[in-house]
Amino acid sequence: MPQTRPERSPFVALPLPRAFTLIEPGPVTLVVTHDGRRDNVMVITWTMVMDFAPTFAITTGPWNHSWAALCDRRDCVIALPTVEMIDTVIGIGTCSGARTDKFQRFGLGRARASQVAPPLLTDCLANVECRVVEVIERHGIVVLEGLAAWIDPDRAERRMLHAVGDGSFIADGDRIDRAQAMRSKLPPGL
Amino acid sequence: MPQTRPERSPFVALPLPRAFTLIEPGPVTLVVTHDGRRDNVMVITWTMVMDFAPTFAITTGPWNHSWAALCDRRDCVIALPTVEMIDTVIGIGTCSGARTDKFQRFGLGRARASQVAPPLLTDCLANVECRVVEVIERHGIVVLEGLAAWIDPDRAERRMLHAVGDGSFIADGDRIDRAQAMRSKLPPGL
Numbered sequence: 181m182p183q184t185r186p187e188r189s190p191f192v193a194l195p196l197p198r199a200f201t202l203i204e205p206g207p208v209t210l211v212v213t214h215d216g217r218r219d220n221v222m223v224i225t226w227t228m229v230m231d232f233a234p235t236f237a238i239t240t241g242p243w244n245h246s247w248a249a250l251c252d253r254r255d256c257v258i259a260l261p262t263v264e265m266i267d268t269v270i271g272i273g274t275c276s277g278a279r280t281d282k283f284q285r286f287g288l289g290r291a292r293a294s295q296v297a298p299p300l301l302t303d304c305l306a307n308v309e310c311r312v313v314e315v316i317e318r319h320g321i322v323v324l325e326g327l328a329a330w331i332d333p334d335r336a337e338r339r340m341l342h343a344v345g346d347g348s349f350i351a352d353g354d355r356i357d358r359a360q361a362m363r364s365k366l367p368p369g370l
Numbered sequence: 371m372p373q374t375r376p377e378r379s380p381f382v383a384l385p386l387p388r389a390f391t392l393i394e395p396g397p398v399t400l401v402v403t404h405d406g407r408r409d410n411v412m413v414i415t416w417t418m419v420m421d422f423a424p425t426f427a428i429t430t431g432p433w434n435h436s437w438a439a440l441c442d443r444r445d446c447v448i449a450l451p452t453v454e455m456i457d458t459v460i461g462i463g464t465c466s467g468a469r470t471d472k473f474q475r476f477g478l479g480r481a482r483a484s485q486v487a488p489p490l491l492t493d494c495l496a497n498v499e500c501r502v503v504e505v506i507e508r509h510g511i512v513v514l515e516g517l518a519a520w521i522d523p524d525r526a527e528r529r530m531l532h533a534v535g536d537g538s539f540i541a542d543g544d545r546i547d548r549a550q551a552m553r554s555k556l557p558p559g560l
Binding site: 270366 | 429460511531535538542543545547553555557
């Protein structure tokens with residue numbers, strides 16, 4: 181496997197009951213797969229939290245080169261890029277892993293995951309290792325269970341991106357704290 | 371039906387091929403239902419675009435009072451609140467329609483929808499009328515088809531909210547245009 185950057189992980193463990201908080205805000209994600217020979221990465225903006233366990237859904241389909249790896253190998257990493265990575269994200273999203281080694285092309289750093297074959301993306305703010313629980317083929321929904329989560333505690337830029345779908349993106353803005361008012365609805369372990 | 375505010379709609383039609391762009395960024399949504407007697411509204415942050423048609427998924431379950439109306443009446447409105455509505459959103463999300471007329475309690479304005487029984491929320495930036503295509507009960511996933519979409523063209527505050535899940539919320543920040551670079555991936559009709 182060509183290593184474009186040394187395996188130096190900036191991450192510390194994020195307690196698993198907090199992992200859903202990475203996905204719930206609806207950011208652009210990078211989904212990393214390994215097909216038995218090569219790593220690949222795709223952009224997925226169609227994601228959904230399904231429970232706090234955590235369980236996630238993503239929607240994709242056979243037109244994505246990563247689909248076969250997801251269905252066959254049954255694992256992936258959901259990585260969370262931040263705003264300064266926007267042009268890398270768009271590059272990843274507009275070429276195919278069928279013809280391109282995206283890790284080499286975009287100079288992506290990777291580090292070994294703890295429980296799945298695909299690597300963590302060291303350029304990202306956070307990564308969630310997932311196993312595929314179920315593929316609901318008629319809808320293109322892949323149901324994922326988070327197994328481990330990692331976050332870079334020292335990274336300065338922490339604003340994530342939200343795809344609008346028309347070619348524009350929204351960066352995270354102000355954060356508003358309503359933990360007190362929300363107390364009755366917050367899951368345990370947060 | 372008690373009318374807390376007069377039915378004066380601020381909305382113009384949003385072309386249906388653009389409706390998915392309201393949901394793709396992952397904002398907090400208000401899902402409006404009608405059970406045959408009363409309107410109700412719940413907060414749903416677990417949403418996903420499934421295709422450009424548009425098709426959407428939301429995850430919820432029988433613990434929500436709106437579940438029965440969704441399953442039985444097979445329609446709803448997805449309304450998009452903006453940042454200044456945060457405390458109304460939290461109020462709606464922390465009480466139950468089983469015991470509360472939320473429209474009365476929170477003084478919500480409503481206007482008649484064009485194709486579904488539940489009303490549009492006139493306080494929101496936009497609304498999408500939806501029919502329930504399928505309920506995937508074992509996952510709590512409700513698959514929705516958008517039938518019509520409405521947007522307030524004159525509203526000053528257009529920043530939507532993103533729930534983190536820990537009691538904090540992120541407001542929309544800067545918008546970044548990458549339409550040129552994304553051209554090959556944009557759906558027709560946008």
